[in-house]
Amino acid sequence: MIVRNLKQAADEGRKIVSPDGNWDSTRMLLQDDGMGFSFHITTIYAGADFDMHYQNHLESVYCISGEGEVQSREDGQVHAIAPGTLYVLDKHDRHTLRAKSEMKMACVFNPPLHGTEVHNAEGAYELEAAPIQQG
Template sequence: MIVRDLETAAGEGRKIVDPGGNWDSTRLLLRDDNMGFSFHITTIYAGADFRMHYQNHLESVYCMSGEGEVETLADGKRYPIKPGTIYILDQHDEHMLRATSEMKMACVFNPPLHGKEVHNADGAYELTAETVTA
């Protein structure tokens, strides 16, 4: 059994801060845990407005607190995000995420992340990232 708490995990180096200043993410479950997915608690900072395109991963995102919107760039559709909303990037959707207020999100990635990933120039996580790159 694996048992972790958010505060301890953050203090053990599992908290990654976006070099672009949009988010931080505490990675509670990672590839080395051998569960087939990773699980993170991510804070999207108020006023954040950034593009992502997970070409190598599928992601599900559940909003626990805060408000904002996600926009799919292929069709320009905008979806409001509030507590209780989940959005699922099942087609490697290129998207914009905007935070009206600070949002706390529970995120699941498949394949699982290694733990130190930050977005590359395309807004994606690399499959083989082992260290934080700025």
Template sequence: MIVRTLQEAEQSSRRVVSPDNHWESTRLLLKNDNMGFSFHITTIYANTETHIWYQNHLESVYCISGEGEVETLDDGVIHPIKPGTIYILDKNDEHLLRAHSELKLACVFNPALSGLEVHDENGVYPLEQVEEQSA
């Protein structure tokens, strides 16, 4: 059994802050936990817009708190995000995530992330990270 607390993980290398300071993600479950998916609590800072295009991963995102919107770039549709909303990127959807207030999100990735990933210039996480995250 694996047991972790968000508070402990936030004080470790499991907390990753984006280079542009738009978001932070605390990775509670990672590839080296051997569950086949990863689980993160992500905070999107208020009044930011983040371009994301997970070409190598599928993601489900559940809004715990805050308000914002996600715009799918292939069709320009804007979906409001508020507590209780889940959006599922089942087609590697390229999108813009906008936070009107600070968003707190629970995120699941398949395949699992190693823990060190940040978005590249195209909004993509690499499929494999060279250095594995420690437990």
């Protein structure tokens, strides 16, 4: 059984802050945990507006708090995000995420992240990244 606390996970180096200042993500479950997916609690900062394209991963995102929108860069359709909203990037969707207020999101990635990934120039996570070193 794996049991983790959000604050403890952050204190153990599992909290990653984006270099562009748009988000932080506490990686609660990673590839090394052997579950076949990773689970993150991510904060999107108020006013963030950025493009992503997860070419190597599928993602589901559940909004816990805050408000914003996600826009498909394929067809331009905009979807409101509020507490209780789930959006799923099931086709490696190119998208833009905008935060009207700070948003807390629960995110699941398949395949799982290793731990230290941040978005590359295309808004994707690489398949291989350094695992988080415990201790």
